[in-house]
Amino acid sequence: MTTKKKDPAPAPAAAAPAAGTGDIRAVVNVPIEDLARNTRNPRSEVTVDADLVRSIAAVGVMQPLIVVSDGVRDGGPKYRIIAGHRRLQAAIKAGLTAVPCIVRGDLDDAPEQIVAMLAENKDRTxxxxxxxxxxxxxxxxxxxxxxxxxxxxxxxxxxxxxxxxxxxxxxxxxxxxxxxxxxxxxxxxxxxxxxxxxxxxxxxxxxxxxxxxxxxxxxxxxxRDRAAAAKAARDELAGRGINSVTLDELGEEIAQEQIDAGVDPDEVDGAADIDDVWEELDAEPDDPKSAEVRALVDVHESELVVWLRRRTTPETGSEQEAAQREESAAQARRREEDQAIRQQTEEVAAAARVRWRHLAEQARGVSTAARAEELLRPVVVHLAADRMRQAPLKHEYVRVILGLPEVEITWTNTTDATPVGDIEKAIGLLNRHQLAAAAYLLDEGPQWEMGLLNPHNWRDAQSTRNGTALEDWKERLSLEWGYELADIERRLIVEGETARAAAATEEQDESDVATGEAAGDGAA
Known part of the structure; x- marks a missing residue:
C-alpha cells in the first residue's frame, strides 16, 4: 500500500499578501495548482534533471520561487511565475502539493517581469x-x-x-x-x-x-557593390540625357528588331547576336546621344560603361560581310574570355580576403610563448639574411648584432659569406625577448646606421636625404638603448648646432638691416 508523499515543511511562512501591496519579502506556501507558467519566459524549454527532483523530494524547495499576483480564481489568489519554472516542475515530479514563494508586488508591468526573468536565467547561464x-x-x-x-x-x-x-x-x-x-x-x-x-x-x-x-x-x-556602382553609372548617364542599356535590355532590343524584320520569334536570340550588330568602341564617342550608339552598363565588365556603335550592314555574301562576321565572332570570344578571367580574378581576390581575415583571427589567438617564438624566429632569420645580402657594411652590422663570427666581406660575397644555417643557429639561441629586440634592430636599423656613417648626418639635424626618421633613430639610440655618444659624434653634433645658430643670427641681422632701410626710405 502506498501513501501520498508529505510535503517537507518550509520555513514559517506569512499569509499571502494582497496583490499590489508592494511587499517583496514575505515567503508564502502556495498550492501548486495556484501557480501558472509565465508565457513571457525567455527560456523556451524547461528541462529538469533527476538530481534536482531527488533533492527536492528529500529536503523540499530550499529557494523560494519568485511570483507575481495574477488575479483571483475560485476566491483565492493565483500567481504567475517569474523565477523558478524548473523548481516547480521538479516539485511536481517529487510529489509536492505546495511550494514556498516570494510574491513580488513591484513587478506588475510586463517589461519589468521580462527583465527579471532575463536576469534570473542569465545568472544561471x-x-x-x-x-x-x-x-x-x-x-x-x-x-x-x-x-x-x-x-x-x-x-x-x-x-x-x-x-x-x-x-x-x-x-x-x-x-x-x-x-x-x-x-x-x-x-x-x-x-x-x-x-x-x-x-x-x-x-x-x-x-x-x-x-x-x-x-x-x-x-x-x-x-552588391558592383550593382550599386552600375546604378550610379546609369543615373549619371541619364543626368546627361544619355539612355543606357543593360546586356539583357540590349538583347531584347535586337530580338525585337529581328521580329519586326520578319524573323520567326522561335528562332530569335538577341543576346547571342549582340556582337554581330554592335561593335565595341575604345572610348566614349563624340556623339554619345546618337541613335547608332549605345552606352552598355554591364556589371561583368572591368569598365562598367562600355560604348557600342551599330555595325554597318554590308552586302550579303561580300568579303566585307565575311570580315565583319569574323570580327564580331572574335569580339564575342574576347568578351567571354575576359569575363571568365575577371570572374576568376574576383573570386581569387574574394577568397584571399577571407583567408587574410582568418589569419588575422589566428594571429590574435596566439597565446603561448612557444608559439610566439615559433612564428618570430623565421621572420628574424629572413630579416637578417635579407639585410646581409644588401651591402658589405649592412652585412657587418647584422653580423655584429647577432654575434656571428667575423668574416671578410666584399661586394662580391655578401650573399654567401654567412650561410643561412649559421644565421638560423645564432637566432635559435635567442629567447623571445631577445628575438623581439633583434627584429627591431634588423628591421630599419641597417638603413639608419648606414646613414650615420656619413659625418654630415651627425651635423645636420634635419638631413634632407633621410628626413626626420634619422633624427628619431638618434634619439632612440640614447633614450631607449642607453647609447653614450662617442667624442666624434658629440663634436659633429655641436658643430651642426653652432653652424645653425650662426646662420640664424646672420639671417636675423640681414632682416634687421632690410627693415631699417625700409624705414629710412619711408622717412625720406
Whole structure:
C-alpha cells in the first residue's frame, strides 16, 4: 500500500499578501495548482534533471520561487511565475502539493517581469543566445527602445542590437548560433541582405559552415557593390540625357528588331547576336546621344560603361560581310574570355580576403610563448639574411648584432659569406625577448646606421636625404638603448648646432638691416 508523499515543511511562512501591496519579502506556501507558467519566459524549454527532483523530494524547495499576483480564481489568489519554472516542475515530479514563494508586488508591468526573468536565467547561464534575443525583442514589442532595453538589462546597446538582429532571423539561422556554428557577427553580415531574398537564402544556407559562408559573403558584397556602382553609372548617364542599356535590355532590343524584320520569334536570340550588330568602341564617342550608339552598363565588365556603335550592314555574301562576321565572332570570344578571367580574378581576390581575415583571427589567438617564438624566429632569420645580402657594411652590422663570427666581406660575397644555417643557429639561441629586440634592430636599423656613417648626418639635424626618421633613430639610440655618444659624434653634433645658430643670427641681422632701410626710405 502506498501513501501520498508529505510535503517537507518550509520555513514559517506569512499569509499571502494582497496583490499590489508592494511587499517583496514575505515567503508564502502556495498550492501548486495556484501557480501558472509565465508565457513571457525567455527560456523556451524547461528541462529538469533527476538530481534536482531527488533533492527536492528529500529536503523540499530550499529557494523560494519568485511570483507575481495574477488575479483571483475560485476566491483565492493565483500567481504567475517569474523565477523558478524548473523548481516547480521538479516539485511536481517529487510529489509536492505546495511550494514556498516570494510574491513580488513591484513587478506588475510586463517589461519589468521580462527583465527579471532575463536576469534570473542569465545568472544561471540557462538561456541560449536566441532565447536571450527573443527576450530583448519582447521588450521592444512592449514599446521600449533598444537604449532603454540596454539600460534595464545592464547590457551595452551594441550587445542588445546584435541580439535584436538575431531575433529577426529564421529558426534555422538562430539554431546555428545556439549550436555555436555561427557567430552574431555572421548574423549581422547576413542581415545586410535582408532586402534581397534570393541572396539572403543562399547565404543563410551556408552560415553553419564558417569558411564557405565568409567566402560567399565576400562574393555577395562584391556583387552588391558592383550593382550599386552600375546604378550610379546609369543615373549619371541619364543626368546627361544619355539612355543606357543593360546586356539583357540590349538583347531584347535586337530580338525585337529581328521580329519586326520578319524573323520567326522561335528562332530569335538577341543576346547571342549582340556582337554581330554592335561593335565595341575604345572610348566614349563624340556623339554619345546618337541613335547608332549605345552606352552598355554591364556589371561583368572591368569598365562598367562600355560604348557600342551599330555595325554597318554590308552586302550579303561580300568579303566585307565575311570580315565583319569574323570580327564580331572574335569580339564575342574576347568578351567571354575576359569575363571568365575577371570572374576568376574576383573570386581569387574574394577568397584571399577571407583567408587574410582568418589569419588575422589566428594571429590574435596566439597565446603561448612557444608559439610566439615559433612564428618570430623565421621572420628574424629572413630579416637578417635579407639585410646581409644588401651591402658589405649592412652585412657587418647584422653580423655584429647577432654575434656571428667575423668574416671578410666584399661586394662580391655578401650573399654567401654567412650561410643561412649559421644565421638560423645564432637566432635559435635567442629567447623571445631577445628575438623581439633583434627584429627591431634588423628591421630599419641597417638603413639608419648606414646613414650615420656619413659625418654630415651627425651635423645636420634635419638631413634632407633621410628626413626626420634619422633624427628619431638618434634619439632612440640614447633614450631607449642607453647609447653614450662617442667624442666624434658629440663634436659633429655641436658643430651642426653652432653652424645653425650662426646662420640664424646672420639671417636675423640681414632682416634687421632690410627693415631699417625700409624705414629710412619711408622717412625720406
Amino acid at each position: 540557462d538561456l541560449t543566445v536566441s532565447e536571450e534575443a527573443g527576450a530583448y525583442q519582447a521588450l521592444l514589442d512592449l514599446g521600449l527602445t533598444p537604449a532603454k532595453v540596454a539600460k534595464k538589462t545592464g547590457r551595452s546597446v551594441a550587445h542588445v542590437g546584435d541580439h535584436l538582429v538575431l531575433a529577426r532571423q529564421s529558426e534555422r539561422v538562430r539554431g546555428y548560433v545556439d549550436k555555436g556554428q555561427a557567430k552574431l557577427s555572421d548574423v549581422a553580415a547576413l542581415d545586410e541582405f535582408s532586402d534581397d531574398h534570393e541572396e539572403y537564402e543562399k547565404l543563410a544556407g551556408l552560415i553553419g559552415s564558417p569558411s564557405m559562408f565568409q567566402l560567399h559573403l565576400e562574393y555577395a558584397r562584391r556583387r
